[in-house]
Amino acid sequence: MLAYIIRRMAQSILVLFVVGLVAFSMFRFVGDPIDNMLGQERTQADIERLREQLGLDQPFVVQYWRFLEQAVQGNFGLSYRQGRPVADILIERLPATLELAVVSGLMALVGGIALGIFTAIWRRGVSANVIMTLSLVGVSLPTFLIGILLIYLFSVELGWLPSFGRGEVTDLGGWTTGFLTESGLKALILPAFTLGLYQMTLIMRLVRTEMLEVLRMDYIRFARARGIREKSINFRHALKNTLVPVITITGLQLGSIIAFAIITETVFQWPGVGLLFINAIQFVDIPVMAAYLMLISVMFVGINLIVDMLYFVIDPRLRVDRTQGGH
Amino acid sequence: MTDTPVLSVRDLVVEIPTRHGVLRPVDHVSYDIRAGEILGVVGESGAGKSMGGNAVIGLLDRPARIVAGEVLLSGQPIHDLTGDAIRRLRGKKMGMIFQDPLTSLNPLLTIGEQLTETILEHLDVGQTEARKRAIAALEEVGIPAAAQRINSYPHEFSGGMRQRVVIALALCAEPDLVIADEPTTALDVSVQAQIVALLKRLCRDRGVAVMLVTHDMGVIAEAADRVAVMYAGRLAELGPVREVLTNARHPYTAGLMASTPLASQGRKRLRQIPGAMPRLGALPSGCAFHPRCEFAQDQCRAEPGPTLDRCDGRAACWFPLTTDQKVSA
Numbered sequence: 001m002l003a004y005i006i007r008r009m010a011q012s013i014l015v016l017f018v019v020g021l022v023a024f025s026m027f028r029f030v031g032d033p034i035d036n037m038l039g040q041e042r043t044q045a046d047i048e049r050l051r052e053q054l055g056l057d058q059p060f061v062v063q064y065w066r067f068l069e070q071a072v073q074g075n076f077g078l079s080y081r082q083g084r085p086v087a088d089i090l091i092e093r094l095p096a097t098l099e100l101a102v103v104s105g106l107m108a109l110v111g112g113i114a115l116g117i118f119t120a121i122w123r124r125g126v127s128a129n130v131i132m133t134l135s136l137v138g139v140s141l142p143t144f145l146i147g148i149l150l151i152y153l154f155s156v157e158l159g160w161l162p163s164f165g166r167g168e169v170t171d172l173g174g175w176t177t178g179f180l181t182e183s184g185l186k187a188l189i190l191p192a193f194t195l196g197l198y199q200m201t202l203i204m205r206l207v208r209t210e211m212l213e214v215l216r217m218d219y220i221r222f223a224r225a226r227g228i229r230e231k232s233i234n235f236r237h238a239l240k241n242t243l244v245p246v247i248t249i250t251g252l253q254l255g256s257i258i259a260f261a262i263i264t265e266t267v268f269q270w271p272g273v274g275l276l277f278i279n280a281i282q283f284v285d286i287p288v289m290a291a292y293l294m295l296i297s298v299m300f301v302g303i304n305l306i307v308d309m310l311y312f313v314i315d316p317r318l319r320v321d322r323t324q325g326g327h
Numbered sequence: 328m329t330d331t332p333v334l335s336v337r338d339l340v341v342e343i344p345t346r347h348g349v350l351r352p353v354d355h356v357s358y359d360i361r362a363g364e365i366l367g368v369v370g371e372s373g374a375g376k377s378m379g380g381n382a383v384i385g386l387l388d389r390p391a392r393i394v395a396g397e398v399l400l401s402g403q404p405i406h407d408l409t410g411d412a413i414r415r416l417r418g419k420k421m422g423m424i425f426q427d428p429l430t431s432l433n434p435l436l437t438i439g440e441q442l443t444e445t446i447l448e449h450l451d452v453g454q455t456e457a458r459k460r461a462i463a464a465l466e467e468v469g470i471p472a473a474a475q476r477i478n479s480y481p482h483e484f485s486g487g488m489r490q491r492v493v494i495a496l497a498l499c500a501e502p503d504l505v506i507a508d509e510p511t512t513a514l515d516v517s518v519q520a521q522i523v524a525l526l527k528r529l530c531r532d533r534g535v536a537v538m539l540v541t542h543d544m545g546v547i548a549e550a551a552d553r554v555a556v557m558y559a560g561r562l563a564e565l566g567p568v569r570e571v572l573t574n575a576r577h578p579y580t581a582g583l584m585a586s587t588p589l590a591s592q593g594r595k596r597l598r599q600i601p602g603a604m605p606r607l608g609a610l611p612s613g614c615a616f617h618p619r620c621e622f623a624q625d626q627c628r629a630e631p632g633p634t635l636d637r638c639d640g641r642a643a644c645w646f647p648l649t650t651d652q653k654v655s656a
Contacts, residue, residue, distance in 0.1 A: 225425075226418035226422070226496060227448055236436075237433050237436070
């Protein structure tokens with residue numbers, strides 16, 4: 001198992017190198033940064049001096065190495081627009097996005113698995129069919145449309161929930177949280193639901209399909225033939241087997257919740273890294289964009305790594321195969 | 328042992344409604360199994376062997392259902408039980424062994440978990456006692472070092488060992504009846520004999536009634552006390568295994584025997600029965616076997632074969648074979 005983990009980590013690092021290359025290339029493809037930094041009144045000498053000072057006269061590989069060196073230490077340079085270290089700006093914005101992602105991820109996971117089991121066990125029931133039909137809405141409507149519809153209904157017409165922002169936040173030593181105030185929690189409901197709905201319906205449909213598949217297996221039949229209770233068959237025998245493939249998809253989906261947050265954060269003007277990224281694109285704020293890219297890829301890779309390790313916890317067959325090489 | 332058979336199936340009819348009409352995979356089948364007896368049920372694929380077993384234990388897949396007849400377990404009717412009532416009997420009063428030991432065990436639970444779960448469900452014992460009994464059950468079916476192996480997962484056992492675990496699972500709550508649905512089909516030939524011997528021993532030691540469903544005449548000859556031959560959903564012949572194997576009365580059984588390489592029969596060239604078993608949706612008129620039967624007469628073409636209780640109780644045939652005919656065949 002240890003060898004497997006080490007191999008997966010090595011792969012993860014390789015992925016991050018490649019992403020870093022893409023992020024770094026952005027600087028070069030979007031024009032000469034010297035142009036942006038020096039004003040109209042510049043001489044060739046100024047340009048040469050700054051170029052040397054910034055190390056831009058070095059070969060590409062050396063520059064890339066320096067970029068990585070700095071990135072690993074959390075230094076992504078200064079934002080073109082705000083003139084502050086990019087890392088500071090990201091750290092400031094990160095809590096908002098993480099809180100949103102965690103809440104909607106939990107909603108998607110808990111709701112999706114529960115509804116999936118429900119619709120699989122009572123697949124002929126009326127409510128299961130209603131849920132299945134409604135889930136098509138979640139799968140097919142684009143996120144921004146759902147967000148706008150929710151704002152129209154709950155903010156404009158009913159006036160129950162705020163339509164934008166995070167509400168009142170509390171600062172806990174650099175981590176701003178909306179969990180502690182009523183307005184913060186209220187502001188979280190609509191964006192979290194919007195962001196999580198698609199993932200929830202996806203997980204639900206996946207769990208349902210897998211569960212139906214598993215319920216047809218011989219060992220379920222054998223468990224029935226031994227007089228095991230339906231409850232135990234569904235939740236002990238079937239659910240565990242259902243979760244193995246579900247974990248893969250779910251892990252990737254949780255990663256994309258953070259990525260999808262761009263749209264939701266834009267619709268709800270949620271002050272997180274997604275909104276920061278959209279604004280950065282509008283102002284061609286390359287350092288911010290590059291840092292965002294690296295941040296998201298670190299999260300994706302990290303989640304994938306965790307998912308791979310979860311397999312070991314759930315599926316005993318993997319535990320032997322990998323380490324002892326036997327079958 | 329009392330006179331009441333452990334399992335008594337009376338005129339059982341199982342039907343499957345389909346778009347093209349109603350199919351009858353089990354058609355007026357009757358047999359008894361007594362304690363300590365092994366009844367072999369043989370037939371080709373689709374003859375209704377497994378369907379009969381599933382009907383007894385109440386695990387017919389929809390839309391198949393019992394439409395007539397009765398199933399008595401120790402004299403008590405169980406064919407109309409549903410839900411919790413039948414569930415309580417499964418495992419406790421009747422166990423089932425499936426064909427493929429590779430897929431019969433839940434891959435994510437240790438065999439100990441699966442055993443104790445079954446024991447706790449049916450017997451009034453605590454966790455420690457259940458574990459003790461689980462180890463005993465594994466020892467009984469010949470799993471070496473049972474006390475250590477109990478924490479293993481199914482994939483850590485070989486196919487034959489897994490089938491032993493499956494048998495231990497089916498028997499751990501001490502049922503009176505075991506339905507073994509092709510228990511040796513998925514195994515190596517060398518392992519098959521061990522599993523058959525194990526079933527035989529458990530049946531004798533515990534006085535369990537066993538319904539051994541198989542298409543393997545060798546397994547029947549080896550293990551069964553009596554044999555029921557099925558053809559197109561009906562019972563063709565029923566009798567003591569030696570009698571039926573050496574002196575078949577139904578032309579189908581005779582044909583089946585002539586096409587089976589049994590060691591006792593020497594090195595005669597094997598014969599085959601012409602044609603194939605009809606599909607359930609396209610049964611011929613009269614006796615279902617008549618198109619393939621070399622002895623068929625007008626009555627066979629016109630009237631369905633007699634059920635066993637309406638003839639000599641041995642072969643469901645209008646013109647059962649005599650010894651002379653058998654030799655000529």
